[in-house]
Amino acid sequence: MAVLEAFRLTKSFFDGKEEVPVLKEISLHLERGEVVGLEGPSGSGKTTLLFILGCLLSPTSGRVVIEGREADPNRLPELRRTSIGLVFQHFHLFSALTALENVEYAMNIKGMGGAAARREAERILEVVEMSDRRGARPRDLSGGQKQRVAIARALVGHAAIILADEPTASIDARLAGQILELFGRLARDENRAVLIVSHDPKVRGVADRIIRMQDGQLLD
Amino acid sequence: MVDLATKILLDDKTRFLTTVSGVAFAVMLVIVQVGIFLGMLESASITIDRMDADLWVCAKNTPNIDFANTFPELYVHRVRSIPGVLQADNLIVWFVTVALPNGAKEAAIVYGLEDFPRWRFPWDVVSGDPADLRRGRYVFVDDSAERRFGTFEEGEYREFLGLRLKIIGRTRQARSFTTNPIAFLDYRVAQALAPLDLRRRTTYIIVKLEPGADVEAIRAEIRRRLPYNDVRTKQEWADRSRGYWVENTGLGLSMFVTVFLGCLVGVVVVAQTSYTATIEHFKEFATVKAIGGCNADIYRIIARQATISALVGFSIGAAMAHAVRPLLAGLDLKLIIHPTLVGNVFVGAVALCLGASLISFRKIAGLDPAVVFRS
Numbered sequence: 094m095a096v097l098e099a100f101r102l103t104k105s106f107f108d109g110k111e112e113v114p115v116l117k118e119i120s121l122h123l124e125r126g127e128v129v130g131l132e133g134p135s136g137s138g139k140t141t142l143l144f145i146l147g148c149l150l151s152p153t154s155g156r157v158v159i160e161g162r163e164a165d166p167n168r169l170p171e172l173r174r175t176s177i178g179l180v181f182q183h184f185h186l187f188s189a190l191t192a193l194e195n196v197e198y199a200m201n202i203k204g205m206g207g208a209a210a211r212r213e214a215e216r217i218l219e220v221v222e223m224s225d226r227r228g229a230r231p232r233d234l235s236g237g238q239k240q241r242v243a244i245a246r247a248l249v250g251h252a253a254i255i256l257a258d259e260p261t262a263s264i265d266a267r268l269a270g271q272i273l274e275l276f277g278r279l280a281r282d283e284n285r286a287v288l289i290v291s292h293d294p295k296v297r298g299v300a301d302r303i304i305r306m307q308d309g310q311l312l313d
Numbered sequence: 314m315v316d317l318a319t320k321i322l323l324d325d326k327t328r329f330l331t332t333v334s335g336v337a338f339a340v341m342l343v344i345v346q347v348g349i350f351l352g353m354l355e356s357a358s359i360t361i362d363r364m365d366a367d368l369w370v371c372a373k374n375t376p377n378i379d380f381a382n383t384f385p386e387l388y389v390h391r392v393r394s395i396p397g398v399l400q401a402d403n404l405i406v407w408f409v410t411v412a413l414p415n416g417a418k419e420a421a422i423v424y425g426l427e428d429f430p431r432w433r434f435p436w437d438v439v440s441g442d443p444a445d446l447r448r449g450r451y452v453f454v455d456d457s458a459e460r461r462f463g464t465f466e467e468g469e470y471r472e473f474l475g476l477r478l479k480i481i482g483r484t485r486q487a488r489s490f491t492t493n494p495i496a497f498l499d500y501r502v503a504q505a506l507a508p509l510d511l512r513r514r515t516t517y518i519i520v521k522l523e524p525g526a527d528v529e530a531i532r533a534e535i536r537r538r539l540p541y542n543d544v545r546t547k548q549e550w551a552d553r554s555r556g557y558w559v560e561n562t563g564l565g566l567s568m569f570v571t572v573f574l575g576c577l578v579g580v581v582v583v584a585q586t587s588y589t590a591t592i593e594h595f596k597e598f599a600t601v602k603a604i605g606g607c608n609a610d611i612y613r614i615i616a617r618q619a620t621i622s623a624l625v626g627f628s629i630g631a632a633m634a635h636a637v638r639p640l641l642a643g644l645d646l647k648l649i650i651h652p653t654l655v656g657n658v659f660v661g662a663v664a665l666c667l668g669a670s671l672i673s674f675r676k677i678a679g680l681d682p683a684v685v686f687r688s
Contacts, residue, residue, distance in 0.1 A: 144683050147603075149603065149681075149682050149683045150683060170602070170605065170606075170607045173602075173603065173604070173605045173682075174604075174605030174606075175605070177605075178604075179603050179604065181600075181603075185596060185597070185599075185600045185603075187317060187320075187321075187597055187600070188324065188597070189317070189320035189321045189323075189324035190315060190317065190320055194315045194320070197315050198315040198317055199604050199605075201314050201315055202601065202604055202605050202606045202610060203604075203605055206314045207314070210314075246604065247604075250605075
């Protein structure tokens with residue numbers, strides 16, 4: 094069963110009085126346990142689609158259903174909290190918190206607190222092989238390590254869907270390979286759906302399927 | 314729970330110190346200013362508060378204890394004969410000039426009574442026996458006079474309105490609102506200082522009632538017998554004397570303006586640093602939203618930071634206010650820090666800091682979590 098379904102999504106922005114369509118009738122789905130790569134040239138609408146799938150933006154028309162729940166504008170924060178984990182190109186870790194606290198804080202936001210949250214945060218850091226750096230602040234971590242912590246943060250609360258925006262763009266090629274392998278392992282071992290937006294050709298190596306976009310439309 | 318608010322706040326120690334300094338300065342300014350004001354007000358009515366009298370008979374419309382008018386001294390008999398009156402005496406309060414050994418003249422206020430011990434007055438005697446004042450041209454002078462009169466010793470003489478009086482005792486705390494020192498002398502000697510104004514005249518009649526006496530009934534009877542005088546209870550008279558300086562001199566307004574400016578400085582500093590901090594952590598707040606948080610989560614962070622700044626700033630400011638107490642005492646300024654004042658300033662500091670953070674709330678309300686994808 095699809096954990097995320099999008100039906101005939103459109104999105105338009107206004108440039109003055111002129112309506113600019115960015116997404117045109119896009120439908121797609123993500124299954125648990127699969128890694129999907131989203132490719133396309135700049136300006137093709139990838140990021141806007143990611144915003145909508147990540148419940149950060151509402152479409153102009155069309156529907157998004159996440160784990161059987163309609164993504165109404167009023168429910169977007171709740172869906173982000175319960176079902177979606179986001180990984181950003183520039184990590185966006187909290188600089189004042191340690192690696193462990195970054196993960197634990199995300200758990201707090203998702204409603205889990207106390208010793209249980211701390212234990213779960215430690216477990217997730219182990220999954221991304223960052224246990225030995227749990228006490229380090231982001232400024233003391235390498236790019237790859239930061240991205241691992243960011244991925245760990247996206248995993249908390251048993252998020253069924255992991256959406257990653259250019260997760261390897263800010264790290265070197267060797268670490269990029271490790272990060273992509275981690276996404277593949279998470280999809281398989283933890284039964285999550287992973288959507289990676291990237292220009293990195295190495296994504297093809299871990300993706301179960303690739304979706305390509307151009308001019309606001311899916312090509313395949 | 315991870316305390317993101319405190320971690321962010323303490324992560325930039327310079328900014329935190331700036332915020333806390335602003336709050337501390339404002340808190341100290343308000344406590345010191347109001348404390349000095351309260352100290353001055355206490356002086357405005359300290360002799361009324363300390364005199365063991367229940368009722369005060371004054372000339373009509375006397376504005377405060379220092380600005381006394383005269384009336385016939387024989388009125389005291391009409392008061393003494395009222396049932397329920399335990400004792401009633403004439404009291405003279407009069408401005409005088411004192412000739413100093415260096416040739417200069419300084420102002421003082423004299424209190425003239427026939428029997429000081431009977432009224433437990435003066436209340437804080439450093440040396441000498443007030444009962445000795447009845448013997449003649451003697452005077453007790455308050456220690457606070459040293460700043461104006463220079464040093465003086467018992468046994469020395471000073472000239473009060475041309476009359477040489479021997480200093481036979483010293484007191485403490487006896488100072489008027491205008492910081493003029495108070496001297497105590499016999500009632501007849503006080504009349505002799507200004508015979509044109511005070512011959513067979515007094516400025517007040519102080520009244521002590523018998524235990525359980527009906528204050529209002531006796532006051533009404535005094536009013537009936539002395540229709541051209543005012544009769545006030547101790548509390549009313551003290552309030553009126555203090556109120557005169559607050560309402561009629563612009564002092565109250567001046568204090569209000571200073572307190573307002575102190576608060577304004579605190580609010581501006583906190584608002585500015587809070588807003589700047591919010592802008593600088595905009596991406597982090599957007600991340601909070603992107604990972605599932607809502608505006609309320611971010612409001613809590615900002616409100617908590619404002620509260621912490623208020624608590625730390627208040628503690629430092631209050632400690633600083635206490636620390637300047639001895640310094641001000643050296644300048645003859647009494648600083649009164651009531652727990653009520655401290656409590657009010659504490660509540661005010663927290664409320665103002667929270668209020669100052671509202672400007673950041675507005676910025677957060679329009680925060681788009683998608684900004685974390687854009688850079």
